[in-house]
Structures are given as structure tokens and as C-alpha cells.
Amino acid sequence: MTTTAMTPAQGLRMPPQGPRLFAARDPFLATHLDTYGTIPDVTPAQLLEQVRISGLTGRGGAGFPTAAKLETVTANAPAVVVANGAEGEPASRKDAELLRRAPHLVLDGIEVAARITGAGEAFAYLRPEVVPLVRQALAERSGLRITVVAAPDTFVSGQETAVVSALAGGPALPRFSRHRIFQRGVGGRATLVQNVETLAQLALIARYGGVWFASAGTPDSTGTFLATVHPVGQALTTAPAVWEVTHGLPLRQVLAGTAGRPPEELQAVLVGGYHGTWLPLPAALDAPLSRAGLEPYGAGLGAGVMIPLAKSACGLELTASIAGYLARESAKQCGPCQFGLPELAQNFAALAAGQVGRSGLDAVRRSTGLVEGRGVCRHPDGTARLIRSALRVFGDDVLLHQHGRCLARIGEPYGGVL
Amino acid sequence: MTRPLVVDWTACRGRGLCADLLPELLTQDHWGFPENRSRGPILVPDELEGPARRAVRMCPALALRLDAELPGPR
Numbered sequence: 001m002t003t004t005a006m007t008p009a010q011g012l013r014m015p016p017q018g019p020r021l022f023a024a025r026d027p028f029l030a031t032h033l034d035t036y037g038t039i040p041d042v043t044p045a046q047l048l049e050q051v052r053i054s055g056l057t058g059r060g061g062a063g064f065p066t067a068a069k070l071e072t073v074t075a076n077a078p079a080v081v082v083a084n085g086a087e088g089e090p091a092s093r094k095d096a097e098l099l100r101r102a103p104h105l106v107l108d109g110i111e112v113a114a115r116i117t118g119a120g121e122a123f124a125y126l127r128p129e130v131v132p133l134v135r136q137a138l139a140e141r142s143g144l145r146i147t148v149v150a151a152p153d154t155f156v157s158g159q160e161t162a163v164v165s166a167l168a169g170g171p172a173l174p175r176f177s178r179h180r181i182f183q184r185g186v187g188g189r190a191t192l193v194q195n196v197e198t199l200a201q202l203a204l205i206a207r208y209g210g211v212w213f214a215s216a217g218t219p220d221s222t223g224t225f226l227a228t229v230h231p232v233g234q235a236l237t238t239a240p241a242v243w244e245v246t247h248g249l250p251l252r253q254v255l256a257g258t259a260g261r262p263p264e265e266l267q268a269v270l271v272g273g274y275h276g277t278w279l280p281l282p283a284a285l286d287a288p289l290s291r292a293g294l295e296p297y298g299a300g301l302g303a304g305v306m307i308p309l310a311k312s313a314c315g316l317e318l319t320a321s322i323a324g325y326l327a328r329e330s331a332k333q334c335g336p337c338q339f340g341l342p343e344l345a346q347n348f349a350a351l352a353a354g355q356v357g358r359s360g361l362d363a364v365r366r367s368t369g370l371v372e373g374r375g376v377c378r379h380p381d382g383t384a385r386l387i388r389s390a391l392r393v394f395g396d397d398v399l400l401h402q403h404g405r406c407l408a409r410i411g412e413p414y415g416g417v418l
Numbered sequence: 419m420t421r422p423l424v425v426d427w428t429a430c431r432g433r434g435l436c437a438d439l440l441p442e443l444l445t446q447d448h449w450g451f452p453e454n455r456s457r458g459p460i461l462v463p464d465e466l467e468g469p470a471r472r473a474v475r476m477c478p479a480l481a482l483r484l485d486a487e488l489p490g491p492r
């Protein structure tokens with residue numbers, strides 16, 4: 001790292017070159033401070049202004065502007081800050097990886113968020129396996145008291161209302177409430193639930209400012225983000241790679257590095273995780289990984305998960321197995337989700353198995369419409385998004401399956417031409 | 419003015435009383451849960467406010483709520 005004559009004062013550092021979140025070579029406090037320096041002593045209003053300039057958006061999936069969220073919570077003070085590292089999405093590994101490699105950035109981010117919102121209390125709500133790592137990091141520092149809570153290993157445990165319920169000692173299930181949690185959440189207080197990566201980015205903005213943050217990325221998607229990229233043709237449980245990626249990088253480059261196969265041999269990629277959107281390949285290979293870049297495909301980065309699909313695999317089959325998983329992960333509180341997701345998954349599985357002819361597609365469409373917007377959390381809507389994108393991107397394959405054939409196995413003896 | 423009719427899906431037991439009281443807006447899906455006749459949120463126009471309030475009062479599960487305005491961003 002280069003320090004120049006511009007280094008202003010004791011403990012302050014110039015920003016790292018190259019990776020931002022993954023710049024430190026080990027997770028310990030001494031290395032953290034050596035890499036990033038201390039946070040300058042500025043007012044909450046100045047910090048908030050820098051967040052506004054940075055254009056930072058939430059990295060948990062919804063992509064909501066962080067400054068706006070901070071402002072609303074601050075307006076409803078006294079507040080509580082919650083770092084959300086539940087990472088209930090099983091295809092995502094980036095939050096766990098961040099906490100393993102840079103726990104102090106996340107803890108700094110919690111302190112910055114608490115400073116901005118005037119919160120006197122904070123929680124870290126985390127995947128069980130990273131809890132000891134974070135406790136270890138906490139033992140190295142003093143300052144704000146942060147209570148570490150293990151999140152149950154379910155898909156919906158990280159939904160904001162589920163987080164609030166869990167921290168109040170209730171079940172980690174989404175809740176219906178008259179109030180938004182940023183008005184009334186944990187203990188009836190305004191609650192900021194922020195993904196751990198968002199907080200780590202906040203820790204960098206507090207040090208180097210909003211202009212520096214936005215110097216990487218695109219105008220509408222500033223800075224870097226963490227991507228979880230899965231290897232091609234292996235079980236979804238195979239350890240994926242986690243990369244820090246600059247917004248705007250073409251999809252091709254992320255896939256070339258990790259998919260383990262030339263991007264030209266891929267058929268599609270699921271972007272955003274199990275609640276995400278299929279993108280057709282090679283058509284979308286040069287799409288920039290940013291809000292504007294993915295919009296034409298009806299997609300967003302979500303929490304940065306990418307699952308590439310080889311030409312030799314069946315996208316409908318994979319989607320069916322994900323839909324089955326999502327149906328089992330319904331928290332079974334809301335009727336249309338409890339009954340609708342299994343029905344949808346079943347209809348989709350029948351379509352993917354090539355068993356149902358033409359009526360199969362109508363059945364899938366109908367059951368998709370029956371779950372959308374009809375639950376207290378986003379689980380049904382996210383599932384519907386996945387299904388609709390599969391029908392769109394694998395449209396030709398849907399047609400083949402209606403005739404008992406499959407694009408992936410078209411060369412096999414029983415396949416052949418239509 | 420139109421007001422959104424919000425269903426607490428964790429409470430609704432799907433017996434369809436609301437669909438009987440508000441047939442202009444609601445039908446029942448095949449499980450019995452209220453289903454909007456059009457896409458998106460259930461929007462109650464002024465002239466149906468009376469029946470909508472009645473549905474809110476009579477829902478046995480206290481699962482309905484008539485809001486003043488459209489929900490903001492999440």
C-alpha cells in the first residue's frame with residue numbers, strides 16, 4: 001500500500017488499491033487497522049452525507065438505498081441496529097466468507113450505523129457457523145456492545161420481520177405488522193436491519209468518503225459487491241467461489257474465472273439466487289453486472305449469487321428441484337404460500353419431466369399467479385420470479401418437454417428431432 | 419380515493435366470508451382464500467368502502483385491514 005504526503009493524521013490511511021472488502025490478509029484487528037486505518041472523528045450528519053454521496057444500496061437482495069433507510073430510522077429514533085448475516089439462501093456464501101475474512105469491517109459498519117442513527121444497542125444475527133468467528137473478533141475490541149445471535153438455518157429466517165421476531169425471543173418467522181420495522185421493530189424501537197456486506201461497505205465509506213466509493217462501479221450501481229459463483233455441472237452444495245466484483249464488469253468475466261468452463265459452453269445463468277432470474281447465454285454474456293445492465297433481462301443482482309448452467313444440462317429440471325426446495329421452505333403461515341408453493345412446484349416438476357403435454361404450461365402459469373403477492377413475506381413472489389424467468393429463458397425447452405423431449409438430451413437415441 | 423385492502427395472510431383461514439361481502443372485488447381461490455379479481459393489491463374505490471369496512475369488521479380471523487394509502491417502498 002502506498003502512503004503519500006496526503007495522509008492526513010495519525011491512524012488514518014489511504015484507501016487500499018485493488019480489492020476493497022478483501023484487502024486485509026488476515027481477519028485480526030491489528031491487520032485490519034494496518035490495512036484500513038481508523039475511522040475519522042466526524043459528525044453523524046457528515047457520515048450520512050457521505051453515504052448519500054456514495055450511492056450505496058443494500059447488498060442483502062432488495063437493493064434499497066442505504067442512505068434513505070438510515071434517514072428513516074434516524075427520524076424515528078431511538079433506534080436499534082441489526083447486522084443481518086442470516087444468509088438463509090443456501091446458494092449464497094458471501095456473507096459467511098466476508099465474516100471469515102473481514103469481521104472487523106462488519107463490526108466497524110455496525111458502529112458507524114449506530115453513530116448515524118444514534119442507536120445505543122446493536123445485534124449481529126448470523127449463520128451459526130460464523131458466530132464463533134465474530135465472537136473472537138469482538139473480544140479483540142471495545143466500544144459499542146454488540147449482542148451476537150445465531151439465526152436458524154431456514155430460507156426465510158433473514159426476512160426483516162423474521163429477524164425482528166427472532167431477536168424479541170420469538171420464532172424466526174416473518175410477521176404481519178401494522179408498522180414497518182424502521183418505525184417499530186425490536187423492543188418497539190425503530191430498527192435498522194442491514195445486511196453485513198452493506199455494513200462493511202459503510203465502514204469503508206466512513207473512512208474514505210462517498211466520492212471514493214463511487215469511483216468504482218457504474219453511475220447507478222456504485223462500488224463493488226460480493227458475488228457467489230457456482231461451478232458448472234456440480235451439485236449446488238459444492239463449495240462456490242466468492243469474489244469481490246466491481247459493478248459494471250461484464251458477466252462473461254465473472255463466469256470465465258470461476259465456472260470452470262468457457263462461457264460459450266453455457267446455456268444460461270441464474271442470477272440473484274433461488275429467488276433470482278435466469279439469464280439466457282450466450283446472449284447476455286456481455287451484460288454489465290449493474291442495475292441498468294441487468295434490467296433488460298428483467299433481472300437484478302440480488303445478493304450476488306450466480307449459478308451457471310451448461311448446455312448439456314436441463315434448465316427446467318434444475319428449476320424444478322429449486323422450486324421443490326422453496327416449497328418445502330415455506331414457513332407455512334400463509335395459506336396461499338403453504339398450499340400454493342407445493343402445487344406450483346408439483347406442476348413445474350410435471351412439466352420438467354415431460355409428462356403433461358400442453359396443459360402443463362397453463363397449470364404452471366395458473367399456480368404462479370395464485371402465489372404472487374399473497375403472503376406476508378417475499379418468499380412467494382421470489383419463487384414466482386424464478387418460475388416466470390425459467391418459462392421465458394427456456395421457452396424452446398418448454399415446447400420440447402410438452403412433447404416429451406428435452407433440449408439437453410436431444411442427441412440421445414430417444415430424443416431426436418421433433 | 420381508493421384504499422388498499424390488506425390481508426394478513428398469517429391469520430386468514432380462508433372461509434371466504436369476505437368474498438361474499440365484496441363480490442365486486444374478491445373471489446375465492448380453490449382453497450377458499452380471498453383472491454383479487456384484478457392483478458396487484460386489492461384496491462377499494464369509494465363506493466365500495468361501506469362493504470369493505472363491513473368485511474373488515476366481520477372477518478372472524480381479524481385478518482383484514484383497510485389502509486389509508488398505498489404502501490411505500492419496503
Ligand code: SF4
Nearest residue numbers: 331333334337375377
Ligand atoms: S409468505 Fe410463505 S414463507 Fe412467507 S411467511 Fe407466509 S407462509 Fe411463510
Ligand code: SF4
Nearest residue numbers: 430431433434436477
Ligand atoms: S373473511 Fe377473513 S378469514 Fe375469511 S377468507 Fe376473508 S380474510 Fe380470510
